[in-house]
Structures are given as C-alpha cells and as structure tokens.
Amino acid sequence: MTALLDIAELAKRFDVGNKRLLHAVDEVTFTIGRGETVGLVGESGCGKSTLVRLINRLLDPTSGSIRLAGTELADMRARAFAGNANRARIQMVFQDAGDSLNPRYTAADAIADPIRRLRKMSGASLKSRVEALADMTGLPRELLSRFPHQLSGGQKARVGIARAIAVEPELLILDEPTAALDVSVQVVILKLLQQLKHELGMSYLFVSHDLNVVRLLCDRVLVMYLGKIVESGPAAELFADPRHPYTRALISAIPQADPDKRVGRLRLGGEPRSPIDPDPTVCRFYGRCPKGEPRCSAEMPVLRTVAPARHVACHFA
Numbered sequence: 001m002t003a004l005l006d007i008a009e010l011a012k013r014f015d016v017g018n019k020r021l022l023h024a025v026d027e028v029t030f031t032i033g034r035g036e037t038v039g040l041v042g043e044s045g046c047g048k049s050t051l052v053r054l055i056n057r058l059l060d061p062t063s064g065s066i067r068l069a070g071t072e073l074a075d076m077r078a079r080a081f082a083g084n085a086n087r088a089r090i091q092m093v094f095q096d097a098g099d100s101l102n103p104r105y106t107a108a109d110a111i112a113d114p115i116r117r118l119r120k121m122s123g124a125s126l127k128s129r130v131e132a133l134a135d136m137t138g139l140p141r142e143l144l145s146r147f148p149h150q151l152s153g154g155q156k157a158r159v160g161i162a163r164a165i166a167v168e169p170e171l172l173i174l175d176e177p178t179a180a181l182d183v184s185v186q187v188v189i190l191k192l193l194q195q196l197k198h199e200l201g202m203s204y205l206f207v208s209h210d211l212n213v214v215r216l217l218c219d220r221v222l223v224m225y226l227g228k229i230v231e232s233g234p235a236a237e238l239f240a241d242p243r244h245p246y247t248r249a250l251i252s253a254i255p256q257a258d259p260d261k262r263v264g265r266l267r268l269g270g271e272p273r274s275p276i277d278p279d280p281t282v283c284r285f286y287g288r289c290p291k292g293e294p295r296c297s298a299e300m301p302v303l304r305t306v307a308p309a310r311h312v313a314c315h316f317a
C-alpha cells in the first residue's frame, strides 16, 4: 500500500516553566496508506490531540517530518498553511460539532465556507455543491438555513462531516467524532463515515477512546502513551495479542457483555519491578520514576513498530 501520510520522528515540546519541557508528542513515527483507516488510542493527556493538531497543521512541530504524498508539510508555519493549496488535502471532523461550528453561520454557510476559501467557488455552483454535500451526508436540504442551536446533535455532526469532506480531502482526521452523541446516533454517524470513505476513497486517522469502535472500523491501530506510540499493528492482531503492558491494560478495560470473556482489569502502577526483571516488555519503574516524576515512562520499550525498540527517557526533560 502506498503511504499517503508519512510521519517521521515528529515531536512537540511545550515549555511548562521552571526550565522544564513537556514532551507532548515524543518522536513519533508512523504511516497511513491510501484508503486505510488507522485508529489512534490512548488515555486522556497522552498527546492525541497535540499529534492530530500537528498533522492538521494547526500547531507547529518542534522537530520531525510530516509528508503528505511525498510533500513535506512540517516546514511551513501553521499560519501560512491555512492559505496553502495543501490545506484542502487534510481536513478534520471535530469531537463536538456543536462547539466547532460558528454559531452565527447557518448549516449552508458552514459547509460553503471551506469551498469558498479553498476552491474559490461562488454563486449557483457553490449552492448546488452545498446541496449535494447535504444529500451525501443525509442532512435534509430544508435544514440548511438553520443555525447550529436549531439542529440536533446528529444533524450538527452531519454538518461537521459535510464541511470536512467539502473540499475532497485525501486524509480525514476524525477526533472522537461521535463522543458527544447518543449511542443510537453514534451508530448512524459511524455507518455514514464508513460509507463516505468507500465512496470518496479517503484515508482516515480515527482518534477514539472507544476501543470497540476502533476494533470494528480500523485496519491498523496506534497506541499512544505519554507522547509515544508504544505499540502499533493490524487491529485484529493487536486486539488478539496485545504485547505492550499499556495496551494490555487498555484492552482489559473494554467492557465485556459475555461474562466468560471478562478478565480482571489490569492497572499500571504499584511496586517498581526488579531492575533485572526477565520480561523486557515490562517497565521497571511504572509509577515510580527514578527522577520522582509521577508520569514518567522511563525504560518503557516500544514494540511492534517500524522503529527499533529503544528505551524511553523520562517524560520530562
């Protein structure tokens, strides 16, 4: 499969005062193929949003490379990227469509906005393009004149999706696209996203806390922990045989309807492991950083990735 997105050694460090840097995204390397759906999972604060904001060029990286079909995007400042021709090629569906839509824009204005800016379309052709997008996303045309507060959660989600696909992106980043929706609406929106992907041939980077959804929708999964991709692999393989202790802990937390399949939930932390622990996949310092940092990932190896396994420095420089 040809790589559409090629991320290499991508890093974002934030200055958190007292001469300390927080490694929000810590030298991350992965690819997304054309037409592939890649899931990005990890606990709150592990760096998922920072990573997608780097890829979507809303944030400037500290170092590393973001190549889209061979074109380097990391060199350009986030502000300059907004007006760049490549802007249309990566679009994003945000977590809460209600929050991300401009309250002063009707649904039609919201969908038309990127087309006007990035495709320089106007007049009757713009209007018919907006109507076609409403049809594609199942938004009744009569709702196009409504403002976000006059739409249901599911309808706002459809507007957010129509807006994101309006300029025919090659890569769609979905940041918890159904987290703000009722369960029944979630299913409908996930089916719509699957259908659009097949119709339009896009690649998806799917960020989610819901591992059951990730298992169902994604070809491959990236597991992020403290700014690093600690494990990545084909979804079926990773869920059947998680190798990294953090992935195991994450999977053990998936609710199981079948009592026979329930296992005890694994938790990280507790006593430090022996420095001569024979299992190289287990961190010696879970929750007990030698530097005294509570969130340190010291000596946690990276598994099943293209990068060679190596020891991870303290999360705080």
Ligand SMILES: Nc1ncnc2c1ncn2[C@@H]1O[C@H](COP(=O)(O)OP(=O)(O)OP(=O)(O)O)[C@@H](O)[C@H]1O
Pocket: 014, 015, 016, 022, 024, 042, 043, 044, 045, 046, 047, 048, 049, 050, 051
């Ligand atoms: N502008 C910033 N300045 C300093 N630290 C930041 C900044 N933005 C994010 N961080 C820190 O970087 C780390 C990663 O944050 P990020 O929002 O990427 O996590 P996340 O995995 O997306 O979390 P969630 O799932 O809760 O959205 C966190 O420790 C966060 O506090």
